[in-house]
Amino acid sequence: MTAKVRIFGTVISTYTRIVEITCQEAGLSHETIPTPAHSPQNRHPFGKVPVVEVDRLELIESVSITQYLDNAHNSGALQPRDPAARAVMDRWIAMANNYLFPLFEHGLVMPWIMHRFTGAELDRDMIERSLPNISRALAFLDAEIAKDGAWTTGGFDLADVFLYCVLRGVQLTPQGEVGIAQCPHLSAWMAVTQQRDSIRATCWETEPE
Numbered sequence: 001m002t003a004k005v006r007i008f009g010t011v012i013s014t015y016t017r018i019v020e021i022t023c024q025e026a027g028l029s030h031e032t033i034p035t036p037a038h039s040p041q042n043r044h045p046f047g048k049v050p051v052v053e054v055d056r057l058e059l060i061e062s063v064s065i066t067q068y069l070d071n072a073h074n075s076g077a078l079q080p081r082d083p084a085a086r087a088v089m090d091r092w093i094a095m096a097n098n099y100l101f102p103l104f105e106h107g108l109v110m111p112w113i114m115h116r117f118t119g120a121e122l123d124r125d126m127i128e129r130s131l132p133n134i135s136r137a138l139a140f141l142d143a144e145i146a147k148d149g150a151w152t153t154g155g156f157d158l159a160d161v162f163l164y165c166v167l168r169g170v171q172l173t174p175q176g177e178v179g180i181a182q183c184p185h186l187s188a189w190m191a192v193t194q195q196r197d198s199i200r201a202t203c204w205e206t207e208p209e
């Protein structure tokens with residue numbers, strides 16, 4: 001019987017989308033049940049989203065969730081078997097989660113989301129303070145692709161899923177759109193990745209085509 005994946009998370013969420021894309025890649029049917037972070041109905045011990053139900057398991061943490069889905073339902077097709085290539089993928093996922101996401105999310109993406117969806121005043125001070133570090137991070141990614149392809153070589157894998165989702169939120173802000181456009185290698189990779197079926201199938205409602 002085909003597994004059905006139940007994803008409890010906010011609808012516009014980097015990490016919810018990472019799990020949705022992985023489901024799409026694995027051909028798994030999935031449903032996202034809107035569940036705010038830190039809400040009483042959210043079962044993550046630290047209030048984060050998403051939480052996932054599949055195969056009678058309750059899973060948290062996107063690295064663990066995506067690897068389980070890919071291993072159990074997709075023959076591990078999104079993870080290189082070669083140990084060196086695997087180390088490269090794991091390195092980029094760790095950098096996306098530990099450094100890039102916090103920098104982008106707090107410094108740029110969240111101020112715009114709060115402004116656009118709750119009507120809160122745009123936190124321009126926060127954005128101004130964060131932009132130099134965000135620009136440096138984007139330039140670093142661009143240079144890494146230019147140097148040796150970084151995470152973009154060797155086929156589409158989980159590093160592409162994480163990096164795309166973390167960067168897409170940035171690209172949907174005015175400053176992020178300009179910043180990414182100034183990085184030719186990163187822009188080209190975003191544009192190609194955006195055409196992939198799993199990415200197109202999981203667009204946020206608010207995302208322009």
Ligand SMILES: N[C@@H](CCC(=O)N[C@@H](CS)C(=O)NCC(=O)O)C(=O)O
Binds near residue numbers: 015049061097
């Ligand atoms: N380490 C978690 C991070 C998940 C995460 O940060 N999710 C965001 C939404 S995209 C969230 O829950 N934000 C609310 C908060 O940090 O308080 C994972 O990999 O699943």
